[in-house]
Amino acid sequence: MLVSIHTRPTLEDVAARAGVSRATASRVLNASPRVSPEALEAVNAAVLALGYQPNRAARALVTRRTGAVAVVFSEPEPKIFDDPHFARLIRAGARALADVDVQMVLMLVHSPDDQARAHRFLAGGHVDGALVFAPHRNDELVSIVKKLPLPVVYAGKPWGSLRGMHLVDNDNEGGAVLATEHLKSLGRKKIVHVSGPLDELSAIDRLNGFKSALGLDDKGAAKVTEDGGFTREGGRKAMAALLAKVPSLDAVFVASDLMAAGALETLQEAGKRVPQDVAVVGFDDHVTIAEHTSPPLTSVRQDSDEQVKHMVAHLMKLLRDETVKTKKQMLPTVLVRRESA
Amino acid sequence: MLVSIHTRPTLEDVAARAGVSRATASRVLNASPRVSPEALEAVNAAVLALGYQPNRAARALVTRRTGAVAVVFSEPEPKIFDDPHFARLIRAGARALADVDVQMVLMLVHSPDDQARAHRFLAGGHVDGALVFAPHRNDELVSIVKKLPLPVVYAGKPWGSLRGMHLVDNDNEGGAVLATEHLKSLGRKKIVHVSGPLDELSAIDRLNGFKSALGLDDKGAAKVTEDGGFTREGGRKAMAALLAKVPSLDAVFVASDLMAAGALETLQEAGKRVPQDVAVVGFDDHVTIAEHTSPPLTSVRQDSDEQVKHMVAHLMKLLRDETVKTKKQMLPTVLVRRESA
DNA sequence: ACCTGCGACTCAAAGGTTTTCATCGAGGAG
DNA sequence: CTCCTCGATGAAAACCTTTGAGTCGCAGGT
Known part of the structure; x- marks a missing residue:
């Protein structure tokens, strides 16, 4: 089994080493039930031994899934970004998405130019879904995103009709x-x-x-x-x-x-x-x-971490095509007493 | 020419409409010189008419390029993240990367767990390069990243030997x-x-x-x-x-x-x-x-926007495999007078 | 008249995975 | 003993693009 040092192992290599076919190896990786315990173990061992990592591009090509999700902040006033609130949301998003092993593609939308770019990007099939933060009235971006055949979960209520939209809001x-x-x-x-x-x-x-x-x-x-x-x-x-x-x-x-x-x-x-x-x-x-x-x-x-977690969970359900019962979620708020009142 | 409404047009479709082969169409898209003006125009027209967008996965598969770059913040104290400085860096990164049309994959690493995950991810070939913010002494992440066969540009000087590293620092x-x-x-x-x-x-x-x-x-x-x-x-x-x-x-x-x-x-x-x-x-x-x-x-x-811009530009050069003359860049700082001194 | 060289183009392979369909073998029913 | 069923597996197609090798026609040189 001659393999160049610098080429990463493919599923083929794993299958060969495990003494099974590529198809079976693939089934193991995707946790398909139709596979014997021996095969399962052999493949897992091979994966480990070779340090195999699936090729995302190849997988994306056939599944028509990118394994990436866009996180979009639409905020006409870029200055507002210095509000630590945004940092917190971004941090929460990064963590929650990493936990489910999907790439987070961050998009900041300030100008109409940015909107056009976002439109192209989201329509281009580069991501499987999006988390959208667009709180402002009559935000063009929302109408743009609405028309896209793309699963989207909003943070809070965007302005306008909420029909058919998925969102997680704070109370x-x-x-x-x-x-x-x-x-x-x-x-x-x-x-x-x-x-x-x-x-x-x-x-x-x-x-x-x-x-x-x-x-x-x-x-x-x-x-x-x-x-x-x-x-x-x-x-x-x-x-x-x-x-x-x-x-x-x-x-x-x-x-x-x-x-x-x-x-x-x-x-x-x-x-x-x-x-x-x-x-x-x-x-x-x-x-x-x-x-x-x-x-x-x-x-x-208002627990932003929790909000984002819920948004991610909701989006994942959408992506798995599970029929989601509640389209809108409302998170509770509590009073924290310190000294000013 | 029957094409299902919901399937996105492929290069094949573009080629057919333009009356050329897939190869020629591809060359037009990649601005190859060996193509006649007529063909060029025909293909461009077809692209426009069909609203064609190249399939990123397919392209990545063959070029072995993902079109994505990781932006990594290594910061043991997640609280520090509320420093608006980070928000500014992230914003600058998002903008600069969007400008060159590459996806920004944000990674926040706080714990050893995060480090392992980052290691897996960066080694997994999911990105073409990385921008790394890891200012702390003896940051494990830096040693991890150093060993990877991945183009990396650092923000500021990471601790330890700087041999062969690319970085953009403020003065x-x-x-x-x-x-x-x-x-x-x-x-x-x-x-x-x-x-x-x-x-x-x-x-x-x-x-x-x-x-x-x-x-x-x-x-x-x-x-x-x-x-x-x-x-x-x-x-x-x-x-x-x-x-x-x-x-x-x-x-x-x-x-x-x-x-x-x-x-x-x-x-x-x-x-x-x-x-x-x-x-x-x-x-x-x-x-x-x-x-x-x-x-x-x-x-x-210290102009963080400028710093990040330089980092991105530098990384792009690395990715294009241009031999970069200066591996380290130092950005000037200036005094801004207000009232406190 | 024939070859050469060259520019524009086409053919087809390659890239790594998932998934459908067919195959194979074993075990149970008759 | 034969036929069926069913579970595990393998072969191969499909996903879409890039790119090296090869084709074709034509101009220019001999």
Whole structure:
């Protein structure tokens, strides 16, 4: 059996060494039931001895499966990317996909150019499916992706009709209720809200939770709410605006930790003590932020790791063509108490 | 010409429509010179009409090229990942690789398990090359990767012998000199340093720059330096330690913006005014941090985007088998003045 | 008139795997 | 003892592209 040193072993080599045919060896690798115990063992031994690794390209060619999944972030404002939230999602995705042994192909979509490229790529059959993070209103990418014959799982609710879409969302509204109720239970009377950008449904859901916990209608809510755009600077400004609008405020529910960090700075500058004068609750429970503000931030935890895990699991089911019972999943949120409220 | 609607067109289809053979069509796609203008046009028209996209798997099978590159982050402390620096690198990688039309396969390795997996994957021929971020001393992953017959470009200097390795580094030492000289030029007399973890060469280089700018030897440096571990909290603590050790300090060069943010907090708590009492210079020029500290942070800019671009360009050359003249590249750093110094 | 050289092109093999279909052998039913 | 059934296995087709070898026609040299 002469084999060049530098050529990787093929299934043929494995089969030869195990004394079976390529077909049988293949069956062993794919855990087909129709194979005798002896053959199974022989093949496994050969695989081990040769350090055999299936050739992905060859396999992909015949199965019409690439073994790769795209993870797509559509975010018009590339700056937003510095939000540690994204790092966390990416990390979770990398881990979850590696666990099921599929390649993660990361795609960042900012411009229309990027959209076109993503379209080409996803339509080109280079991946078996996609995980899509596209929270913004009227995101072109969503309509593009919808038309593709490609299994897709969304993170949160994309804007527009949700018919036939698969998604894993956090219970934003429930979390907001939790936060607001907590502030109420502290005896706070004048509770205000720094919302996220209202072109994202997660921000809207959080706002709705806030409203329903306080029994506010749209008009009432408008008086005690400011949009902070999910950025630190936005949180800073929104808080300042609220202080001007509602001087007597004694509590604020901020729709993200990053904004809450900004809001805390504003409060401090305004001479307000937290939590004595103003109680603050954030959203995300981003440890690297929440634990390092002063005072440490009480926040609503949404478990991004869990969300991504669910998304991956769901997509794998789709890929295995299992009939999935629930197309939409909602993950619970919990309140994590620290010192700010 | 009956073609099922749902099957994607193959090169065969293109060739047929163009009235040429598969081989000629292939040559057109691969920009081979030996093809007549008429054939070229006919094939291009057919490609367009059919919306043809080459089958990556089939191509990979015959060319033994995958069209994918791994981007590997080796970081024992997964928490560190929340550092926006990583997000920036990942974003830059995604963009640069997309620009040259290669898939980016992201791999995060934290544990020995991850290392084994990475080893298997990289050895398995699933990618054509790799970009490796592994800054820590004695990182097992580096030795693993070194042994692989795989083109690799490193970010910064990995620990150990650099023989035959390709890397793109920032001028950490030069940047540190810049920072320290700047503090000197401000008339500061008692300049101290918060360093990064000394198991990373970037941290050591920055420390060396600091030392050489002040003409300090090891012993002298030890008296005015503290390790802040490249974390915000570490920066906080290191600053406190320095205040205790060198009460008369009037300037500090901090080896990362994240640590500088922590240091600023400590200074504030200690009642020091920045920059009046203590001038502060950071490193990284991380806008989302540097522009939002109070006061905004003067910092040494290292252009990560540029670094990653160079890494990608270098790797592509390696893949094209061009003989590369310089194996190591050093990118300049510049000082960005804001208000803290 | 014949060969040579050359450019444009076609043929067909190769690349490594999965999967269908056929084959083979053993064991049970009659 | 023969026929069937059924489980394990093997042969070969199929997946789609690249590429080296070979064909063909034509211009130019002898």
